[in-house]
Amino acid sequence: MRLPKAFVAALAAFLLAGPAHAVNPDEMLKDPVLEERAREISKGLRCVVCQNQSIDDSDADLARDLRVLVRQRLKAGDSDEQVVQFVVARYGDYVLLKPPFKSSTYVLWFGPPVLALIAIAALIAFFRRRRPEAVEARRGLTPEEERRLKKLLGDNP
């Protein structure tokens, strides 16, 4: 089978294209190690304008400002943890795309597993309860049932 050249070209273009990044070249740090750390930190910080994007993904002005600020802090010698704390001190835990594990977020972390356990327990209870009926059916008919069945089938004794 021969594929049209245009199709192959289009397919290649789609496969080779990476996701577009919001980070502009002029924002990037010259030091690739620092830049990589900045990217990692940015991916975990929520853009407070668009709310469901990280500042690494967002084109919003405020996201750009925060990206620049993250890089500025890194260049000043902050650790990753310090940079994140810098932003959290201003915007709260809300900016963390991965919520921290603490007493106010227990419901968030434990909720889904607890619900799953309840669902599994309910399923087990449901099938346990059904089983006795199935056993009863396999045991066959009582004499009374036998008599009624014969009567219904017109097989008079």
Added chain:
Amino acid sequence: MRRALYLLPVVLFLGLAAVFLYQLSFGRDPRDIPSVLINRPLPPLDLPGVPGRDDIGLKSEHITGQVSLINIFGSWCVACVAEHPMLLQIRKTGLVPVHGIDWNEKNPEDGSRWLKRNGDPYDRVGLDLGPPKTNAAIDFGVTGAPETFVVDASGNIRYKHTGPITPEVWTDTLAPMIKELQKP
């Protein structure tokens, strides 16, 4: 009685729908992010002035000592135009000084042009063009404009209002709070 159990999913669904409906109509706006700065001291401010207005700018010492409002605005911000008459009116009452942070302008002079056109309700205005130079708005945890902060006399942030100050917000919330804070 066992029949009633089959209605359980419907009951659960209706209950959940009721919760969602309540949240949608009376619940908190998800865009209104609670500020972590309430009852904390004002972040240090050292902003230059808006070219064409003054070169004093906005610095921490301009704010402390009396109850004041800090309003984040920008000439690009549509809701700020809607809020502006209210700020002019607040200025006229003389109840409280209003300071401005002119945020995220494309050109440094845009703010002063905008203030000439719409009127200038501010005591002091600082220019915040964003990082790497200044990041006052981020220090305030600003998510958009306009936002207004109530600062008490000892320089602590006491309240944040997100969005334009409407006459209702002023008479029901801000004005009573300011009068309360001004009591010796």
